[in-house]
Amino acid sequence: MLFNSFEFLIFLPVVFGLYWSVFQRNLKAQNAFLLVASYVFYGWWDWRFLGLIAFSSLVDYLCGLEIGKESQTKKLKKIYLGISLAVNLGLLGFFKYFNFFIESASDLINSVGFQANSYSLQLILPVGISFYTFQTMSYTIDVYKGKLKPTHDLIAFFAYVSFFPQLVAGPIERATNLLSQFFKKREFEYPLAMDGLRQILWGLFMKVVIADNCAAFVNQAFNHPESQPASNLWIGAVFFSFQIYGDFAGYSNIAIGVGKLLGFRLMQNFAFPYFSRDIAEFWRRWHISLSTWFRDYVYIPLGGSRGSKILSIRNIFIIFLVSGFWHGANWTFIVWGGIHAMLFIPLFVFNKNRRNLNPIKMKSLLPSFKDFLSILITFLLVTLAWIFFRAENMQAAWIYLNSMFDWSAFSKPSMNIRVYMFMALSFLFIGVEWRGRTEEFAIQKLGFSKPAIVRYGLYYSLVMMVFLFATKEQEFIYFQF
Secondary structure (H helix, E strand, O other): OOOOOHHHHHHHHHHHHHHHHOOOOOHHHHHHHHHHHHHHHHHOOOHHHHHHHHHHHHHHHHHHHHHHOOOOOHHHHHHHHHHHHHHHHHHHHHHHHHHHHHHHHHHHHHHOOOOOOOOOOOOOOOOOHHHHHHHHHHHHHHHHOOOOOOOOOHHHHHHHHHOHHHOOOOOOOOOOOOHHHHHOOOOOOHHHHHHHHHHHHHHHHHHHHHHHHHHHHHHHHHHOHHHOOHHHHHHHHHHHHHHHHHHHHHHHHHHHHHHHHOOOOOOOOOOOHHHOOOHHHHHHHOOHHHHHHHHHHHHOOOOOOOOOHHHHHHHHHHHHHHHHHHHOOOHHHHHHHHHHHHHHHHHHHOOOOOOOOOOOOOOOOOOOHHHHHHHHHHHHHHHHHHHHHHOOOHHHHHHHHHHHOOHHHHOOOOOOHHHHHHHHHHHHHHHHHHHOOOOOOOOOOOOOOOOHHHHHHHHHHHHHHHHHOOOOOOOOHHHHO
């Protein structure tokens, strides 16, 4: 079920009404209702994969219990942790990477002069599997490390794994934050619910108005780069930067907002990343739940930055390459991760990777020229790297890049009036984001000090733009990951 669908427009009010009226008095019943609602939400896409998420949940629930037993030997705890990781990574690897490894192996064999028969399976990638497997793995790892006591409440654990607002595209929550909230009595808080509605509205604006309208021009640019002027390709690359941000951050905002409606507080997943002044800051602000997951469960166990510079650089390369591979079974994602590693390492070597920890010019209306230039360069580098992320394969990425660097980059782009209107709207979007850059989301406090007519005028304007600029219902980009 899509957040931007008619079905969800009916589903959410029904769930909200029953959740706070019928089930509010009994916490276990409330958790059970959330579990049922989450399975309906997930099964709406394809009910056959409900068994997969239930199996993954059951394995980690049982492994967590065994790991958490005080009488259990350390060796057995490691075995149960290994079972948890093997099941989760095995399922993820089979559905997401089986064909990639088979085809890559065949290409390698063919490249050295031998004939290999290419074999692949027609596999459907279960939506959200990359997200909920990481969420369940973090639970068993934290139990093993003693950071968390295992839960005996099967319903609460299953509800935690399948919590529908963030199930299919994050944020990737930790049990230490989200699971613990299933054991606390939740009271309806009007200010929190209103904050959630504002965040949902902004998320829908980012997805429906910004991302979906970028998509048409982006698809045109990337489908036939060789037949278009370079000016179109530059605009297409910039539009994809806006598309993927509006799409993914829009989903996260809707998810966090829906969580607030239900009395849950999910972690912030995006913190205005395109206002970053270097790549290190970008990665502290982009897909925060995944970045911190890899930091805590891969980078630090590898040694982090505690060893020599050489080992630390090795760990940085691993973390970025794995992050790229997490996004999909394609060499383009690995190259994308490698590019970011190459951009990050010079900052690390010269101890510049932690120089921009605070939001830029928190009390200033405009950035300084130095900060503006840093933001512009960082955005340009990120945008060029996104080309590999968007391209269907390496050959397509190189064709696009080569076609961009042409004298036609200075020619007038071939765009219709709707695209020009949307470019103007994009500048307005940037301004609103800049104004709210110190908040959780852009319009969280915008207009609080203004009269009600101004505040509600803003909300109604956003609603009207969502309906006015709405295109054909489109899935979220990160559903494919």
